[in-house]
Structures are given as C-alpha cells and as structure tokens.
Amino acid sequence: MTPQPGGGLLAPSDIADLAGVSRAAVSNWRKRMTDFPHPAGGTASKPLFSASEVESWLAAHPDKKRVESIVNSAAKEWEAQLWGVANLFRGHTSVHAMGEILVQTAVDVNEARPSYAGHGIRQASVDQLRDVLADIPRAELANVVDRVLERTSRSLGRSAGETGFVGSRTSFLLASLTSGLRGGTLYDPACGIGVALLEAVEMGARPNRIVGHEINTAAAEIARGRAILRGVNLDLRIADVLHHDPDAELRADVVIAEPPFGMRIDRTTTMIDPRLRFGIPPRSSGDAFWLQHVVAHLADEGVGYVLTSPGMLFRRGAEAEIRRNLVLGGWVHAVVGLPGKMLPHTSIPLALWVLGKTRAVTRTEVLLIDASSVDAPENEVAAWLSGDEALAKVPHMRVSVEELTAGDADLSPGRWMLSEEVDEVEVEREFEQTRQDMRRASAALSEISRAMAAPAMSGAPPVLTVAELVEAGAIETASARPLREADAAELDGRHVDAAAVRRRELPSVSHLNRIQARELTAPGDVLLTATHDIQAMVDEEGGHLPVGSVYRIRVADPTKLDPHYLADALTGEWNLRLASGATIPRIPVREIEVPVPSLQEQRAIHFAVSEARRARDLATEAAKVADSMAGTMLTAVRHGISLTTTPTEGLPG
Template sequence: MSDQLLSPTNIAELASVSRPVVSNWRRRYDDFPEPVGGTDSRPLFSRDEIISWLTARDYTVTTDTVTEIWASLNVLRGVMEVDEAEILILLLFGIRQYLPDEFDEIASAPVDGRLPLLAAAEAELRGLYPIDERNRAALRLDLADLLEDVSPAAITPLLTAIGSAAVGRIAEYADEIIGRFSRSDRFGNVHGSVEAGSSALLAALVRDVEGTVYDPASGIADALLQVSAHHRATSLVGSEISPRALTIACLRTMLSGVNVSFTLGDVLAEDPVPGLKADAIIAEPPLALRIDPTEMLADPRYSHGISSSLGSELLWIQHALAHLAPEGRAYILTSHTVLRRGRNEQDIRASLLTAGCVEAIVSLPSRTLTYTATAPALWVLRNPGPADPVLLIDAREVTDPQNVIPSWLGGDRIDAPHARVDITALLAAGSDLTPAPWTGVRDVDPAAIRAAAIDSTAALSAIIGEMAASPLTPLGLDGLPEPQITTVGKLLEMKVVERVPSRMGQAPEKDDPCVIHAKHLRDQSLPPQCENPTLNSPEETEPGDVLLSTIHGTHAMVDWDGDHRVSLSVEHLRVTDRSALAPDYLALALTGAWNERFRVDSTLSRIRLQDMEIPLIPLADQERVAALLTRIRDIQAQASRLIRLGDNARAGILDAVRHHVSL
C-alpha cells in the first residue's frame, strides 16, 4: 500500500472531474472511502483506496508526475511551511538530476538514516551553485531545522514521486511545481513567477542582445531564463537580496542547463558587481521599497539624487545606468507614482531628462505584475547624451505587450496613443512622465464607433424584451407557518451553524485572486476558485458555505462551489445541520431589514453576527421562500444589466455625435 494521501482536489484531478463532484460522491455513496488523515474541513484519503473505488466504477484514472508530487505533500500539511516545502522539492529535484546515486541512496536508506545522507548531498549540490564561495555558504540549508517537525517517513511519498520523474523533464516538472506554489503563496509572486508576463516582456525587449544581460533584482530568475530561451545573450548575470529566492534561482537555472552568474546582497546599499558593464539591463524591482537614504549619500551610482525613504525605484534606475555599456539599454519596471511624484523625485526626473538618459516611458496594462493589479510603467534608459524628445506610449489597453512593445520601440508603427515630447515641455510640466496627459485622444475608427452604438442599442432592446417575456409568477406563499424567531448566536450554540475562523486570524493576501471580499458579496459574484490547496490548510470554503458582510450595508450569498479564501471583512458560516436550515435561506434571512436595528454606528458601521435574527420555518417552506427570492434577485440582476447596457448605448451615441459618425 502506498503512503500517499489525497485531498478532494487531488481526487478531482485524478478522476478528471470538478471538486464539487467529489463532494457529491462523499454525500451520495456510503462506500466512498473514509478519510485517513487531515481534519474534518480538510480530509485526506488513501490514494490506493480512492483508485480502487474509482476503478470499480469505471472512472478513468489520470496520473501525471506533477500531480503525484503535489499530492505527496499532503502528509506535510501543517508541519512544514510553504517555502520550506518548495525548497525541499527543488533540492530533491537537483539531487536527482545531478547526484543520481546519492538520490537512490537517500530513497532506499532506512527512514531514520536519511538526514545525514540528505545533508551531505545538499552540501555537494550547493558546491555546484553558480555563485561565489562566500555567497554559496550563505545559501546553506539547515536540513535538521527544516525537517525538525517532520516524521522521518513523511518524505517517503515525495522521494517516490520524484524518483519516478523522467530525468529529461525535471526542469519542466520543477517549474510546474513552482507555479503551483506561486499561486498559493504571495512570496513566489513578489520574487517572480514561472513564465510571468512581465518577465516575458523584459525578455522580449532584449531578445536580440548578443552580449551581457544583467538583472539586478533577479528573484527566482524567471526573466533571465526567458532571456536564455532566445539563445542570443552570451552572458547572464543576476543579483538578489533574498537567500531563498536565490536558492530557487540557482536550482532552476541548473535544472534548465542555463549558465547564470549570481550574487547575493542588497543591491541598493552596496554594489555587488562594481566592474560590470552590461549590454542590456532588465529589472522588475519591488515597488515602494523602504530605504534609508542617509546610508547612500556617498554612493557614486546615485549622482542624479536620492529622494525620500520611499524613493527606491529611482535608485534602481540609477543603478542600471551605472552599469550600462556605451550602447546599452536598460528596461526597468516601476510604479506610475514615480513618473509624477513631486519634491525630490521631480528633481531626479529632471536630472535624468536633462542628461538625455530617458528614451521612452510606456504605461503598461494592469495585472502585468503577478502580485498586484497596479499598472506599472516601463522606463527605457540609455547612457547620457543629447536630450532628444522622449517617446511616451499609453499601452494600458494592449492585451499582448510582450509581442508589440519591442517592435514599437524598434521603430515600427505604434498602435496605441503616443507622443514624442520635447524635454523643455516635460521640464516645464514638472517633469511629469505619465504618458496619458501627453498622448491626447487616440485616432478613432468610425466603423467601430457606429458598430458599438448600434450593437449596444440592440442589446438594450433585447433585454427589455427578455424582461417583458418573463414576468414574476404569483407569490404562492399561502399557508406559511408562524416562524420561530431565533438568532445566529443560538444557532451557533445549537451547532446548527458554525463560524469558520480565518486562517490563524490572519488576512489572506490582498491580491490573491481567489479571496472573497465584501465587494464580491455586494456584486453577488464570487471570484475564481483557488487552483491549489495550500500546505498550511487554510480554512477555505466548502460547497454550501454562507458568506456575510455587514459593513456599510448587509450582503450575503452562498458559495456553492467552495475552494475560496475569505477576507477578514467577511463572516464565514457553515450550516452543519441542513435538515433544519438551508444555506440559501440563511443567506437571504441574514439580509432581512429587521436586522438593521442591531447596527452599531462606528468608523466601520456593522452588525454583531450573534445578534442577527433568523425566522425559522420548516425546511420545505424555506426552499419555497428561497426559490421566490432567488427569482427576484435574478430580476434585479437583469435590471442591473439593463442599466449597464443603457449606459453603453448612451456612450455609443455620444461618441457617434462627437466624431460625426452617421447612425
């Protein structure tokens, strides 16, 4: 029997079905395997038992190496941190590829004898890291500490899964695993994600460079690996402040067979490559990183000036300029704030403009960076020279920046609002380099304006017809019994409902796309499900959980699919006795106007959950009421769509008038 345990998500992947289907199996079939581990909210099942159950019902069992490796981590949930598990997997991948005999020895050794063998293999593998000896020592992994709380047998499934991986595809498997970690852990995004769009853009910008490419904020080396895929650069150099990110970068580049020279350290505080001159420099540095400017006053790299403690982005720009070869170019991503913020930063921008160092600024689309929705800006920099006009491009509406922006900067026709602005005009405007104010109104397509006006008007007419054709049926609620008025507090005491706490009292990451916020409840539209469960077993939603927000209005809805995370501003309730209370009825009753009398006026006006009243009626009557109110909610959604389409039709007609387009 294997030691591998499967979560419901793993089972869904194995059977090629959705997660809710697995939940239905558990409810419908008495012979569905019982959990053998985990918790009530995060059960784990025996892989062998699940496969036997699926096979007996003629389901096709789909297995792949990445899924097997990911599932093997289930036994480590709550024992290892996410970053520790990620490092462990990459380390084992590296040993498997570079030290195959040592890997086999570790895998076949008695479980109590593995740690010394693993430590010896880590030291030998670290000797191959593409970094100098001093920094290499700083990347040492303390495996005794890493595995302190891990049962010696717990890594057996992981060793088995990695041992079965095809050696020629280990780099591919490693990147897929890192991608899964990145989607469930903000760290992976801040320090780079696998095949990120921002990395693809930076790599595309230097795809024809045949010399040295330097990334001073290389993270997990995603941009440098994408540069290497173009097979033109002769030398790749990276610097990184995080030992963990640099360890991942070393292992990724080694597994991929790409030669990169890395340095470890705080680039802004001390130049790690003082003699380097690069033909191209790319960087996606952290935004708004706090610094101590007093420690940098004597640094010759920052000749254009040092601003406030939040002015790190302009220091990255100056660091790049200090390392450009004579004909080199630097491509740096920053926030838009840096383009226009006043005081000291205005003076630095003016100095850069006067020196002729700014060749172009491009506003990029939101979500270009994986860890924030904030739209970044791309700086194109050159060595000091004539102060030629600066090319400003507003590419916020571009869907494929990595495919078009390099050619635009190379001289091709620019299909986005743009302008070449003289230095004197920019200086007179406070050195504001934000493209939008300078690029004006974009050329319009009369045919597109006409089509938009006609289509939006037709859509408006269609929904008016839909609403007229589906009126609200008679209420049909005669004979409802008198309700028993209870409170959520009493339902909690009776264990009809439970209050699901947020993970360890901590808020999920702000930019995690699968987190339910109050705005989702207001809009009655949930975000996408989480793609992968995290190792620390956060209390993600289960199908049928009720979400509630009482901040500045009361909004509630049922999450019928599950697999979401919940922000601290949202109450997370689970109906544990559905024979007494239907989740959709609870969600609707929570929004009853009678509960407004419990609202407490404060900075955040809200209602105490335990005080909220629920009018209990028999389950069948709950379902009748819920069906009627759901129909009314659908009509409200149609009305909202009607308003939106009316706005579109209005805007389309005004555009036609503005641009003299005949309708």
C-alpha cells in the same frame, strides 16, 4: 490519523487537478462511490488521501478522468505524486522552505548525490520525495518541478511577488523583451528565484553570461537549483544591491529588473554612492534607486527594462528631479503604462521603463505607450517597441524632451495621450441615434403617463404580518442556511445574495445540471432581503440557492396571494418603521406587514406598480440619452462638425 507511506498524501483539490475535474466532482465521488479511498491523514474538515490509493482508484475508473487530462496523464501523475509527498512536509516547514527542499532534492537526483533532511524535517519524507523525483525522466524534471512551484506560489500571496514565482506575467514580459539577445551579458539585480532570467533562455536568449543578484538566500538557492536542472550557467551572488554594489565593474548588454516595491533607502549610504549620479532617492521608495542602478550597469549599446510602481512616473520632489535628469541625459527610451492585476498580490498598475545610453544623435523624444486597457500586454510590448506597425494598435505618443522636462517631468503615458481622431460620420450617426432614442423613450413615457391610473379598490383590505400569513398557511418562509462544504461546492453557480436581489439579476441556471435540493427555490418563489431597507423579487426560473441575508418566501395558497403582488407589497414604505440597529438597520421579516386585497385586485395593483416602475426606467434611460446627446453636441462643436442645417439667427445671444 497517521499518515500512510507510499506516494504521499493528496487533498481533494489535488485529486481534482490530477483527474482534470472540478472539486465538486471529487466531492460527489466521495459521497456516492463506496469504493473511493478513505482519508489517510489530515483532519475531518481538511482530509488527505493516500496518493497511491487514489491513483489505483482512478485507474479502476478511467471514465472519471477528462479526455484532456488523460492526454497529459504522465505529467499530471508525476505532479500529483510530488504534491502528495509535499503534503508530508505540512506543519514541519514553511511553504518557502518546502520549495527549497523540492528544488534541492531534484538537483541531488539530477547529479546522483545523496539527499539529507534539514532541521526539523524527517529523513523518511525527504527519501519519499527523492523516490518520486527519481522516477521522472531527466528531460521532464525541471518542468515538473516548476509546475509544482507554481502551485506552491499561489499560497504565498505578497511574499511570492517579492521573490518572483513561476507563471508570473511580469517575468514573462521581461523575458520576451530579452529573448532576442545573442551573445553579451544578461543581468538581473533582483532575480528572486530566477524566473525571468531562465524564461528568457527558454524563449531563445543566448547570452554568453547570465548574472543574477538576490538578497533572499532561500530564493537564491531555488534560482541556483532551477538553473542547474536546465543546464544553464547562472552566475549568482547573494547581495543587498541597495546597500552595496556587488560588482561595480559589471556592464551588461541587457538588464532586466522587477525589484520589490516600497523598499526604504538608507540615505547615509546613498549620499556617497557613485551609482546615484542623477539624484538621491527619497528614503520612502527605492524605485529611483533601482533605475539608476540599472543605468550604471548598462554597456555602451545596452538596454534596460525596469518595472516600477506607477508613482515613480509622477511623484514630485527628489523623484521628479531624478526623472528630469534621466530624460535630459537621453537615458529614457520609452515608458509603457501597464494595467492593474499584472501581479496576483496587488491590483495597482505597473510602469515599464526602457532605458539606454544616448546614441550618436541626442535623443529628442521619449515614446510613451498607454497599455492600461490592454488585456495581455505581456504578449504585445516587445512588438510595440520593435516597429510602428504593431505600435499603431495601442495608444501612444512621442513627446519631446523639452516638453517633458518643462514641468515635473511627468512620464505617465495617459497624461500625454491626445484624444483620438474623431470620425465626422460617426459623430453625426451617434447624434441621430440619440435623437431617435430620446423620441422613443419620451413617446413611451408619455403613453404610460396618459394611461396610468390607480386600481379600483373594493374597500380597506386586511393587513397581515408575514408571521400571520405563515400561520394561516398562505405562505412558507425559509432563511438561508449554512451548507456543508461538499454541498456548497455542488451548488456553486446557483447562489443568490442580497446584491443580486437588489440588482434584480439572478444567475442563469439553465446550463447547470438539474439537481434536486430542498434549499433551492421553485419557480414563483419570492426572494427577500431586509437589511438597510427591503428589496424583493420573484424568481421566475427557480433552481437558485439563497445565501447570506436572503429569505425565500413561497406562496402556499395561490388562491389567496399572487407572488408578484406579494413581492411588491413586502417593499412598502410603511415597513421601514420596523427597522432596528444603529450601524446596519434590519427589518424583522416576520413583522413585515402585507395588505391582502382580493386576488383580482392584487393583480391589478401589480400591473399598475409595474407600469410606474417602467416609467421610472424610461425616465432614467431618457436622462442617460440626454447626457449622451449633450456630449455628442459638444464633441461636434470641438471638432467643427455641423449636426444641423437650421440657421442660428434668433437664438439667445
């Protein structure tokens, strides 16, 4: 297909964003609306549509847009047009370079100067991009460009984390800590595309000077362009801060830094670097280098906020010595342990260091905050560092410098947290509750064990394989089949995989649209997985889609088979002998053997098996309750809480 001019090209996901609907909805439009535009580019599996044709179609079908989408329709249309034109660059440039072209062209439009295509880029594509940007009001241009950059960053993964990205939680955190700055200098030695610096200004910071250093030329150019679009005077220099200090005389009132993790250090260079007065960092990690670089550039009353990997808080060797020297020198105000997944490209937790010169009185304590279980610490840290009232809501501890430096100067907040105060009434309540739960579980288990009996059998039942049951017309089987992309999206939320069968937990489909599809289960169907071992359950509700290794078995003749008994019998241990495969054992479903007694006997067997499994569950519950009871009693002993008035005389010594 040849791309069509006029507004660029949109992928189905772009159309969904423009209309404020799901991708499945767009898929439905394509299948059911005969006037929906035909693909104008892309491939059969990844089609692209003319943006102008899509916009015309949505205008002709206003009911297809969600209300919240219509409210911001102008902004969404600008973004969709930009994204559509951006699709014209696919295959001609990298995602990084596409962001640089977008920002540079926006700056050209903003400053009324011509735009030129770079190497390998068609001038016609740049001209289309410029035309779309020119239609956006100047007051909205920076924000619209940023939202497109935010979408672009989703496809960059780890590399986006190294240069920063619009919408970053960590950049928001640093900006929030800086927002109160009035006058002075704000500095970021690894500013990337300038997200934290510019967001700080948007949140209220009003420094006299903003300085940024960045090693990546493309990221620096994007940062420079974003600053121009916002009317912010950014003093930006492309520099390798680790190898050479680009401005040794710079002293800043606030320094923020979110440097890349895991950067290696050139020890030959660092041996004589005046910034490293607290110790020479190990070659394997630059965390300790960045901390010392920030300290070296703080003004007398300045404060630094640095994000590092958690290892910098506890690693031994040279880093432990550097930590000790920083703490002894009174430079560490606070450390905040953050939760994992603050960055999209890594799940490791982060550490926020708050650094500053010692005031008139030598600092004797360091504030350690454990925010590892806080959902959105980026909204809270500034308040925690500002006053005790907000700080009381999060686990924290003020630890003396003497105690911190006695060992390896481990600054991991969780390491120093004391157990919370124990409520005596609550301990007594928990103990009484566990006693009641134990009595209830024991009574129910005892009742089941007394009543349990094997069902009466009239004789040896016939044993048939699944294949023979199918041939006899008693059951029907179907394995999970790959679906078309459009169908898969429509059936999203109904999937049942092997893990769900093993847990015996099926997703609820009551909230989904009632659709008819032959791949879906009916109430009473048996779901089976035969990988590693055999697990089976009855789908009482129906409407699910078996995926992966899950089979669906439907009882075709209910006068011959009860589905609940069938699910029990399929898992019989005798079938495990059929397993084959050295790495992942699999049992051939058609060869699984099922004894087939009378229907009345099947139901009696299912009842007995269910009672045995209920006894197993009760025993498991009783074991958990017993563990909880033991823990509660030990807690009571630790805190001197009496749980009984029974005298202890006569107990084993």
